[in-house]
Amino acid sequence: MGWSEDVAIDLVDDLSGEGITTLLIRTPAGLIMAMGSPRREGSRLTVDGAHIQGFGIGANSVGPANLRVLADLVMERLGYDELVIRGAIRTSGAVPGRRPGDLRFARRDRSADRP
Numbered sequence: 001m002g003w004s005e006d007v008a009i010d011l012v013d014d015l016s017g018e019g020i021t022t023l024l025i026r027t028p029a030g031l032i033m034a035m036g037s038p039r040r041e042g043s044r045l046t047v048d049g050a051h052i053q054g055f056g057i058g059a060n061s062v063g064p065a066n067l068r069v070l071a072d073l074v075m076e077r078l079g080y081d082e083l084v085i086r087g088a089i090r091t092s093g094a095v096p097g098r099r100p101g102d103l104r105f106a107r108r109d110r111s112a113d114r115p
Contacts, residue, residue, distance in 0.1 A: 006027070006028045007025065007026065007027050007028075007069070007070065007073055008025070008026040009023055009024075009025050009026075009073070009074070009077065010023065010024045010025075010026075011023060012024050012033070015035065019037050020035060020036070020037055021035070021036065021037070021038050022034070022035045023035075025070065027057075027062070027066070027070070029054075029057050029058075029061040029062055029066070030054060030055055030056035030057035030061070031054070031055040031056060031057070032052060032053070032054050032055070032057065032062075032070075033052070033053045033054075033055065034050065034051070034052050035050070035051045035052075036048060036049050036050035036051065036085070036086075036088075037049050043080055043081040043082060044080060044081065044082040044083070044084060045074070045075070045078065045080040045082070045083050045084070046083075046084040046086065047083075047084070047085050047086065048086045049086070049087075049088040050085045050086060050087050050088060051087075051088055067103075068105065071083050071103075071105035072105070072107070072108065075105065075107045076107070080107070081106065081107045082104070082105065082106050082107065083104075083105045084102055084103070084104050084105075085102065085103040085104075086099070086102050087099055087100035087101075087102075087103075
């Protein structure tokens with residue numbers, strides 16, 4: 001897959017503050033901007049009101065497997081065992097006025113993946 005070595009995650013100071021954190025994520029598929037209100041709950045990181053926007057990324061270019069890689073990288077680099085992303089209420093697109101379901105990720109034991 002190669003994504004884990006080719007992903008850079010940077011804080012965007014100009015778009016962060018007052019409880020909102022904005023990240024620019026550089027991936028092999030293109031740029032992703034992620035924004036939300038993070039809070040620590042022990043070894044869990046919960047991000048409320050998440051908004052995610054891709055730049056130069058085609059429809060379905062990231063996919064569930066690479067989304068999992070991104071979640072694993074965030075947990076590994078920031079030292080969490082669980083990541084919960086709660087999307088914001090949609091203002092347009094699929095079913096406006098509805099909040100998408102939570103995305104939950106738990107850190108996996110990577111020793112099983114190694115030869």
